[in-house]
Amino acid sequence: MDPVFDEVTAASRRIAGIVRPLTVIEADADLAPTGTISLALEFLQHTGSFKARGAANLVAALLETDRMPRTGIVSATGGNADIGFAWAARRLGVPATVFLSRSTSPAKVRRVRELGAEVRVTGATKAEARQAARRFQDDTGAIDAYTHDDTLTSAGAGTILLELAAARPDLDTVICAVGAGGMFSGIASVAQKLGIRVVGAEPEGSQALHAALVAGTVREVEIDSIASDSLGASRVSPAALAWAETADNASVVVDDAAIINARWQLWQNHRLAVEHGSATALAALFSGAYRPQPGEQIGIVLCGANTDPADLAS
Structure with missing residues (x-):
């Protein structure tokens, strides 16, 4: 299974000093009435999400092995990954070209441009923007940052748990x-x-991993969730399915109402403004989708905050 532990430790060394170290706090009693919950505040990361870790690891690894082309990287995910790749490219001095569809919010287009990427708005849908990105890749030799090496990006994300476990050894x-x-x-x-x-x-309306576990293979799922802006993958990676099938791991789904409630509780009780996808992890506890054993030490990864906090105002 990939990425292996050694690749994550290599990523940790590679991105040290580039990404922000993880901040960990204990949840107040109103969020954790029956046990200890540690909140991993990864939404404080550069670009507002964990994607910066994988992006930095990918770009740094390509540079140190002389595999980065002069035309740099290209991205067209339509999600937080685009922002992460644009940031990592600027941080490490690499050209980045990001293709976004005409349906992309102006705020996101502006954010990617502010990070120094060349933004090309084309196509009515994400799929059409990705097709344009593939043509650009074929024409220029640029590396598709999202599909080139998912082991490197996953390894970067894995460093979250290295830091969380160091802060909470009893996890x-x-x-x-x-x-x-x-x-x-x-x-x-x-x-x-x-x-x-x-x-x-996962949200009930975006459960690519859970559906793959039920089917025993990766399959396409329909996307219809309030968290689909960040968790809207129609297919899960084969590596994720393999890891989920190991004996001690689990997959749960929660409905949108539980996600909205968890996001609100984080704001109301801790003044933490996260995106709906980020709140999905806490919703697994609040909804009872995951029921911990007495005394179980739980860590919750709050992975992103690219959200409009206006609807959180009380």
Whole structure:
């Protein structure tokens, strides 16, 4: 299974001093009435999400092995990954070209441009933007940052658990949200080494991992969730499925109402403004989708905050 633990430790050395170290706090009693919950505040990361870790590891690894072309990287995910790749490229001095569809919010287009990437708005849908990106890749030799090496990006995400476990050595279980499964794979590779259980949480309307587990193979799923802007992958990676099938890991789904409630509770009780996808991990506990054992030490990865906080105002 990839990425292996050694690749995550290599990523940790490679991105040290580039990404922000993880901040960990204990949840107040109103969020954790029956046990200890540690909140991993990865949404404080550069670009507002964990994607910066994988992007930095990928770009740095390509540079140190002389595999980065002069035309740099290209991205067209339509999600937080675009922002992460644009940031990492600027941080490490590499050209980045990002293709976005005409349906992309002006705020996101502006953010990617502010990070120094060349932005090309083309096509009515994400799929059409990705097709344009593939043509650009074929014409220029640029590297598709999202598909080139998912082991490197997953390994970067796995460094979250290295830091969380260092801060909380008694950790039993870590719960993280799952989209395409990159973060889940990276965290699971570390968890196996450290004897920690991983619970992957998904919205009912975007459950690529859970559906793959039921079918026994990766399959396409329909996307219809309030968290689909960050967890809207129609297919999970084969590596994530393999990790989820190991004995001590688990997959749960939660409905949108539980996600909205968890996001609101984080704001109301801790003044933490996260995106709906990020709140999905905590919703797994609040909804009872995951029921911890008495005394179980839980870590919750709050992975992103690229959200409009206006609807959180009380």
